[in-house]
Amino acid sequence: MENILEVKGLTMDFGGLRAVDSVDLYVKPKEIVALIGPNGAGKTTFFNCVTGIYTPTKGDILVSSNSGSAVRINGFKPNRVTERGLGRTFQNIRLFPNMTVLENVMIGKHCRLSAKILGALFRDKKTRAEELKAAQECYTILEKLGLEKACDELASNLPYGDQRKLEIARALATEPKMLLLDEPAAGMNPQETVELTHLIRRIRDTEQIAILLIEHDMKLVMNLSERIYVMDHGQKIADGTPLDIRNNPEVIKAYLGEDIDA
Amino acid sequence: MTQEILKSLKAAIWFMFLTFPIMVIKVNTVYKTIEWRWMNMVFIGVGIFVGSFVWRWLLNRKDNPTVKKDHVPVSTRIQSYLAENPMAKRALQGVLLAALLCFPIFMNAYQINIFTVALMYIILGLGLNIVVGLAGLLDLGYVAFYAVGAYTYALLNTNFGMSFWVVLPIGGALAAIFGILLGFPVLRLRGDYLAIVTLGFGEIIRLVLENWNDFSHGPSGIAGIDKPDFFGLELSLNQMTDAIYYMMVAFTIITIFFVGRLQNSRIGRAWLALREDEIACQAMGIGRTRTKLMAFALGATWAGLMGVVFAAKTSFINPASFTFLESAIILSIVVLGGMGSIPGVILGALIMILLPEYMRSFSEYRMIIFGGAMVLMMVFRPQGLVSNFRRKYSFHGVDERLGG
Ligand SMILES: Nc1ncnc2c1ncn2[C@@H]1O[C@H](COP(=O)(O)OP(=O)(O)OP(=O)(O)O)[C@@H](O)[C@H]1O
Numbered sequence: 007m008e009n010i011l012e013v014k015g016l017t018m019d020f021g022g023l024r025a026v027d028s029v030d031l032y033v034k035p036k037e038i039v040a041l042i043g044p045n046g047a048g049k050t051t052f053f054n055c056v057t058g059i060y061t062p063t064k065g066d067i068l069v070s071s072n073s074g075s076a077v078r079i080n081g082f083k084p085n086r087v088t089e090r091g092l093g094r095t096f097q098n099i100r101l102f103p104n105m106t107v108l109e110n111v112m113i114g115k116h117c118r119l120s121a122k123i124l125g126a127l128f129r130d131k132k133t134r135a136e137e138l139k140a141a142q143e144c145y146t147i148l149e150k151l152g153l154e155k156a157c158d159e160l161a162s163n164l165p166y167g168d169q170r171k172l173e174i175a176r177a178l179a180t181e182p183k184m185l186l187l188d189e190p191a192a193g194m195n196p197q198e199t200v201e202l203t204h205l206i207r208r209i210r211d212t213e214q215i216a217i218l219l220i221e222h223d224m225k226l227v228m229n230l231s232e233r234i235y236v237m238d239h240g241q242k243i244a245d246g247t248p249l250d251i252r253n254n255p256e257v258i259k260a261y262l263g264e265d266i267d268a
Numbered sequence: 269m270t271q272e273i274l275k276s277l278k279a280a281i282w283f284m285f286l287t288f289p290i291m292v293i294k295v296n297t298v299y300k301t302i303e304w305r306w307m308n309m310v311f312i313g314v315g316i317f318v319g320s321f322v323w324r325w326l327l328n329r330k331d332n333p334t335v336k337k338d339h340v341p342v343s344t345r346i347q348s349y350l351a352e353n354p355m356a357k358r359a360l361q362g363v364l365l366a367a368l369l370c371f372p373i374f375m376n377a378y379q380i381n382i383f384t385v386a387l388m389y390i391i392l393g394l395g396l397n398i399v400v401g402l403a404g405l406l407d408l409g410y411v412a413f414y415a416v417g418a419y420t421y422a423l424l425n426t427n428f429g430m431s432f433w434v435v436l437p438i439g440g441a442l443a444a445i446f447g448i449l450l451g452f453p454v455l456r457l458r459g460d461y462l463a464i465v466t467l468g469f470g471e472i473i474r475l476v477l478e479n480w481n482d483f484s485h486g487p488s489g490i491a492g493i494d495k496p497d498f499f500g501l502e503l504s505l506n507q508m509t510d511a512i513y514y515m516m517v518a519f520t521i522i523t524i525f526f527v528g529r530l531q532n533s534r535i536g537r538a539w540l541a542l543r544e545d546e547i548a549c550q551a552m553g554i555g556r557t558r559t560k561l562m563a564f565a566l567g568a569t570w571a572g573l574m575g576v577v578f579a580a581k582t583s584f585i586n587p588a589s590f591t592f593l594e595s596a597i598i599l600s601i602v603v604l605g606g607m608g609s610i611p612g613v614i615l616g617a618l619i620m621i622l623l624p625e626y627m628r629s630f631s632e633y634r635m636i637i638f639g640g641a642m643v644l645m646m647v648f649r650p651q652g653l654v655s656n657f658r659r660k661y662s663f664h665g666v667d668e669r670l671g672g
């Protein structure tokens with residue numbers, strides 16, 4: 007499979023409410039793709055289906071495996087999806103508030119480590135080496151995001167913008183092939199948003215991973231993404247390059263009153 | 269400020285009014301006269317006023333955000349000092365160990381016994397701390413695993429004459445299996461629901477032991493269980509007390525060592541993450557089933573081991589030793605001391621077990637004093653006596669700290 011993620015006819019019902027309605031989407035390696043749409047369009051629900059938090063009602067979610075073949079991950083537990091190489095962040099920040107910043111990132115590393123109970127109890131050479139290596143790698147990730155100074159702080163003591171960055175750091179630690187960012191710029195001021203734009207592009211370039219992001223900040227979306235999907239009322243109403251989307255009458259109608267030329 | 273005074277004044281007047289009939293009026297039935305004890309009213313008024321004012325002041329101070337922000341709790345300061353000065357830490361450990369080892373020389377058998385019990389509760393607390401404090405799974409049936417261990421030794425010893433040291437690991441392993449058995453059905457439950465199911469589980473085990481006469485001898489229990497055997501030595505009663513005490517000191521040190529390592533390992537971090545946010549934890553690649561079952565199994569193991577020790581120490585057990593009250597005491601130790609903190613649990617156990625013991629001179633009042641202290645604790649320090657302290661990592665040359 008040449009695409010890193012391929013979603014076909016994804017549908018998610020909550021009782022009588024169809025939150026996602028046969029959505030198709032694909033992401034190629036090293037691509038930055040945006041998923042936009044008005045509030046309640048079903049974007050977060052789409053993410054939750056892809057990352058295994060919800061089991062979709064219908065449709066296929068295919069992820070390319072290391073050998074290149076496609077694996078259908080519907081109904082996989084979230085941790086299995088993460089092991090397959092999809093790392094994510096949350097719209098409403100979900101850090102581990104009473105753990106240090108470094109420990110938060112090390113949780114992301116968890117699925118790439120192998121120490122068992124006996125290793126923990128007797129702390130043999132292999133376990134010690136693994137722990138040290140993990141801590142160092144996580145520290146490097148923090149350095150990349152400029153959070154290394156706060157390494158030993160509790161996550162809950164970080165300023166808001168840094169908490170968003172820490173979520174990205176934690177997702178990066180899972181060694182993903184693709185990052186799913188749910189409104190990474192929410193609550194940031196314009197200055198921080200510009201920095202975030204650079205940061206996301208830099209992550210894509212240095213880590214060579216694909217990025218799928220949900221965002222309401224049109225400036226960020228238009229600047230950053232190579233392709234854009236637009237959802238409204240659970241359905242995909244458009245997809246294409248930023249230029250296509252900007253001039254698409256359907257999209258303008260869905261966003262009526264909102265400024266997408268920003 | 270004036271508002272606070274007014275509120276306290278109001279409380280004082282209310283109390284003066286409410287207690288008026290009993291505190292002020294005294295009917296003398298012999299002379300058929302009424303005594304008016306106005307002084308009592310003044311005492312109550314002043315007492316309630318001062319009490320209420322202090323209470324409000326403390327509450328205010330607690331909620332005041334400016335005070336809170338840069339305030340580092342004493343316990344955290346001590347812990348970070350010790351973490352940064354390994355020498356001081358070693359010294360403190362040495363002093364504590366020496367004190368523990370010398371303790372029986374100066375104390376009588378009664379004191380040693382109380383202390384042995386306190387050590388047992390430290391271990392039980394540390395075991396439950398894995399489940400409740402680290403993994404955040406509220407378990408109200410912990411005593412069930414304690415019972416499993418105790419009955420394992422009692423039955424294997426009285427029926428097959430198996431020795432303490434052979435049964436000790438069997439009891440631990442059996443309790444771990446029961447932990448997993450309990451873990452499976454409650455994987456999806458959290459908080460209150462989990463608490464209710466675990467409570468039920470604890471009661472089921474107790475009821476089975478109480479009613480299955482052929483197996484467990486019912487309410488009359490099992491007597492004549494062998495004391496632990498120490499290298500085949502013939503020990504007098506006092507020597508046995510000392511020996512069990514030293515054995516418990518060793519167990520406690522081993523437990524602290526292992527729990528400390530677990531806490532700062534890959535699996536320990538996963539437990540913390542599970543406690544903090546279950547969804548984020550799964551989304552970051554941690555398997556919920558595995559992590560939860562591991563917490564239940566490991567927590568239960570320590571209860572099972574202590575159960576074996578308990579049966580050997582008392583040489584008589586019956587289901588009455590494994591009631592819900594016991595689970596509640598162990599849980600209080602964890603909550604009082606500070607969830608997830610090893611020094612906290614130790615302190616909690618010492619307070620919960622030693623204080624009621626040494627407060628016997630207050631006779632009936634001791635439970636009231638104790639209950640009052642617990643309520644005050646939960647109002648003013650809901651996070652427990654010792655705040656959770658997270659380890660700092662360092663990479664520059666001092667790699668052994670990562671291992672320490
Ligand atoms: N667990 C749930 N149970 C029932 N309904 C849900 C659930 N989660 C989401 N919904 C509904 O699904 C619809 C889509 O919600 P979703 O959170 O996916 O929107 P969104 O596009 O992310 O919006 P926003 O931009 O505000 O984050 C909404 O109508 C929401 O109420």
Ligand SMILES: [Mg+2]
Nearest residue numbers: 049050051097
């Ligand atoms: Mg959303």
